[in-house]
Amino acid sequence: xxxxxxxxxxxxxxxxxxxxxxxxxxxxxxxxxxxxxxxxxxxxxxxxxxxxxxxxxxxxxxxxxxxxxxxxxxxxxxxxxxxxxxxxxxxxxxxxxxxxxxxxxxxxxxxxxxxxxxxxxxxxxxxxxxxxxxxxxxxxxxxxxxxxxxxxxxxxxxxxxxxxxxxxxxxxxxxxxxxxxxxxxxxxxxxxxxxxxxxxxxxxxxxxxxxxxxxxxxxxxxxxxxxxxxxxxxxxxxxxxxxxxxxxxxxxxxxxxxxxxxxxxxxxxxxxxxxxxxxxxxxxxxxxxxxxxxxxxxxxxxxxxxxxxxxxxxxxxxxxxxxxx
Amino acid sequence: xxxxxxxxxxxxxxxxxxxxxxxxxxxxxxxxxxxxxxxxxxxxxxxxxxxxxxxxxxxxxxxxxxxxxxxxxxxxxxxxxxxxxxxxxxxxxxxxxxxxxxxxxxxxxxxxxxxxxxxxxxxxxxxxxxxxxxxxxxxxxxxxxxxxxxxxxxxxxxxxxxxxxxxxxxxxxxxxxxxxxxxxxxxxxxxxxxxxxxxxxxxxxxxxxxxxxxxxxxxxxxxxxxxxxxxxxxxxxxxxxxxxxxxxxxxxxxxxxxxxxxxxxxxxxxxxxxxxxxxxxxxxxxxxxxxxxxxxxxxxxxxxx
Numbered sequence: 101x102x103x104x105x106x107x108x109x110x111x112x113x114x115x116x117x118x119x120x121x122x123x124x125x126x127x128x129x130x131x132x133x134x135x136x137x138x139x140x141x142x143x144x145x146x147x148x149x150x151x152x153x154x155x156x157x158x159x160x161x162x163x164x165x166x167x168x169x170x171x172x173x174x175x176x177x178x179x180x181x182x183x184x185x186x187x188x189x190x191x192x193x194x195x196x197x198x199x200x201x202x203x204x205x206x207x208x209x210x211x212x213x214x215x216x217x218x219x220x221x222x223x224x225x226x227x228x229x230x231x232x233x234x235x236x237x238x239x240x241x242x243x244x245x246x247x248x249x250x251x252x253x254x255x256x257x258x259x260x261x262x263x264x265x266x267x268x269x270x271x272x273x274x275x276x277x278x279x280x281x282x283x284x285x286x287x288x289x290x291x292x293x294x295x296x297x298x299x300x301x302x303x304x305x306x307x308x309x310x311x312x313x314x315x316x317x318x319x320x321x322x323x324x325x326x327x328x329x330x331x332x333x334x335x336x337x338x339x340x341x342x343x344x345x346x347x348x349x350x351x352x353x354x355x356x357x358x359x360x361x362x363x364x365x366x367x368x369x370x371x372x373x374x375x376x377x378x379x380x381x382x383x384x385x386x387x388x389x390x391x392x393x394x395x396x397x398x399x400x401x402x403x404x405x406x407x408x409x410x411x412x413x414x415x416x417x418x419x420x421x422x423x424x425x
Numbered sequence: 426x427x428x429x430x431x432x433x434x435x436x437x438x439x440x441x442x443x444x445x446x447x448x449x450x451x452x453x454x455x456x457x458x459x460x461x462x463x464x465x466x467x468x469x470x471x472x473x474x475x476x477x478x479x480x481x482x483x484x485x486x487x488x489x490x491x492x493x494x495x496x497x498x499x500x501x502x503x504x505x506x507x508x509x510x511x512x513x514x515x516x517x518x519x520x521x522x523x524x525x526x527x528x529x530x531x532x533x534x535x536x537x538x539x540x541x542x543x544x545x546x547x548x549x550x551x552x553x554x555x556x557x558x559x560x561x562x563x564x565x566x567x568x569x570x571x572x573x574x575x576x577x578x579x580x581x582x583x584x585x586x587x588x589x590x591x592x593x594x595x596x597x598x599x600x601x602x603x604x605x606x607x608x609x610x611x612x613x614x615x616x617x618x619x620x621x622x623x624x625x626x627x628x629x630x631x632x633x634x635x636x637x638x639x640x641x642x643x644x645x646x647x648x649x650x651x652x653x654x655x656x657x658x659x660x661x662x663x664x665x666x667x668x669x670x671x672x673x674x675x676x677x678x679x680x681x682x683x684x685x686x687x688x689x690x691x692x693x694x695x696x697x698x699x700x701x702x703x704x705x706x707x708x709x710x711x712x713x714x715x716x717x718x719x720x721x722x723x724x725x726x727x728x729x730x
Contacts, residue, residue, distance in 0.1 A: 153628060155624060184631070184632050186630070187628055187630035189630060195621050195625060197621055200620060200621045200622060201622050201624070202625070203622040203625075203640055205643045206643070214629065214639075215629040218629070218630055218631070248446075263625070266629060267628070
């Protein structure tokens with residue numbers, strides 16, 4: 101197991117109280133596997149990834165607890181210096197907005213070389229060679245000349261390719277991709293996803309994909325983790341999620357995807373909105389929006405219920421579990 | 426062997442194109458300055474002043490019509506004439522020679538004090554802006570305290586503690602102008618700190634030092650350069666004020682402000698004694714301001730696109 105997250109909690113102290121943006125998350129990523137974290141805005145996806153990379157600002161207002169075991173070592177216990185050595189070398193990250201995630205004043209070659217020089221102790225010349233190689237790998241035409249381009253001379257899709265080249269230049273074992281295709285148009289999205297899969301095959305990098313787009317999930321993920329209000333509500337293999345979603349929230353999410361063969365006037369929506377994290381309802385956080393809300397849901401919080409290969413946080417499956425067990 | 430040759434050729438090509446690109450950018454930049462008439466005039470005057478100061482430093486008295494320090498008392502307080510373009514002062518020294526000789530002093534005060542204030546201000550501002558927290562609170566309150574005094578008054582206070590003289594004037598002026606740079610740098614760092622490319626730079630394992638100096642500062646260079654250019658004129662003005670008050674550069678050195686101070690008692694019978702040093706100050710300050718404004722436009726990425 102490459103990454104094993106146990107009871108990860110990230111809390112922010114605000115003036116109005118403590119917000120648990122990530123509230124006891126467990127999941128794991130195996131070598132060479134693609135795990136997708138899905139959820140709507142505010143469900144704690146990005147905070148999970150930033151907590152893993154230890155990129156949240158270090159102030160007394162942020163508290164990260166739990167365990168994030170990367171090859172058996174807890175990332176949360178590492179010193180900042182140790183993290184700096186690991187970032188880029190063992191775990192890397194790409195961001196949502198390729199237009200702004202490259203430094204506008206440096207050539208892309210210099211930015212890719214930076215990590216190689218830092219982590220592998222390469223000379224400038226060797227780093228340049230490596231950068232050209234990486235640019236070729238991510239499918240940028242004539243990388244020998246492109247390497248001296250500035251970010252503003254590239255299109256959004258090209259920039260995301262450069263970001264990927266940068267993140268993978270030291271062959272990390274885990275790539276965290278925080279909504280890597282959200283800012284790109286649909287054709288480029290497909291290309292970038294295909295590229296990520298191809299690189300995963302070639303380099304054996306595991307990918308933790310953070311997204312709200314179920315289309316992306318269907319295309320690339322092996323396992324899916326559905327998050328709601330900072331908690332995992334369902335964990336399953338990708339086919340199981342699409343074939344047989346269990347949690348009412350997952351069902352709602354899948355129903356909200358417009359289908360090409362149906363001619364409906366209005367799209368399906370999950371009624372209500374995400375509750376305020378400062379004022380979560382008692383019991384199940386999803387109960388106000390849930391079509392199958394039970395009396396029990398209002399008072400007790402459902403645990404993650406194990407259904408063999410998958411887990412779901414919902415009382416509806418409690419009996420099923422007992423029957424199975 | 427063959428491939429080696431090829432790559433070295435390729436490298437030459439890319440390095441050629443790099444220097445060409447730099448040339449092109451420089452040309453664009455000059456073009457933008459020239460297209461702004463006021464900035465162009467400012468640039469020309471600044472360049473003239475710099476050339477005069479450099480030539481004067483190299484050749485000394487050789488390039489001046491008269492010795493700026495020894496006068497001929499028989500020729501004191503003469504009006505401007507073909508022999509003495511700007512006239513002579515109370516000791517019979519040639520004012521033209523003295524004004525020219527003062528150029529290098531004023532320029533030196535301006536440039537050195539800005540360089541000191543800029544580097545210290547940049548360090549304070551970037552540390553405060555990047556790390557924030559209590560350190561930021563503490564350092565910025567010190568800066569606020571310094572800013573609360575009129576800068577000239579504070580400089581006078583420092584001078585009375587340090588003593589008179591050119592070097593001390595430079596130190597006093599740099600200390601009182603540090604907060605201006607610290608504030609500007611801090612503000613810019615705050616706006617860049619949260620940007621995604623800084624996050625990305627962290628995500629590939631850079632340490633704080635590398636992020637501040639390699640990723641944040643290069644992105645905020647243009648407002649700092651503009652502020653520094655405008656700061657030179659401010660420093661020259663402050664130095665002249667200190668000289669006028671008898672605290673800065675001491676006679677017989679020909680600093681413009683000192684000349685004004687020494688000549689003020691002859692103002693009614695020989696106004697040219699203070700007219701020409703005063704004009705020199707005005708023109709220099711104006712030139713740096715015009716150039717600084719033009720620089721701001723030229724470095725503005727929106728206009729540069």
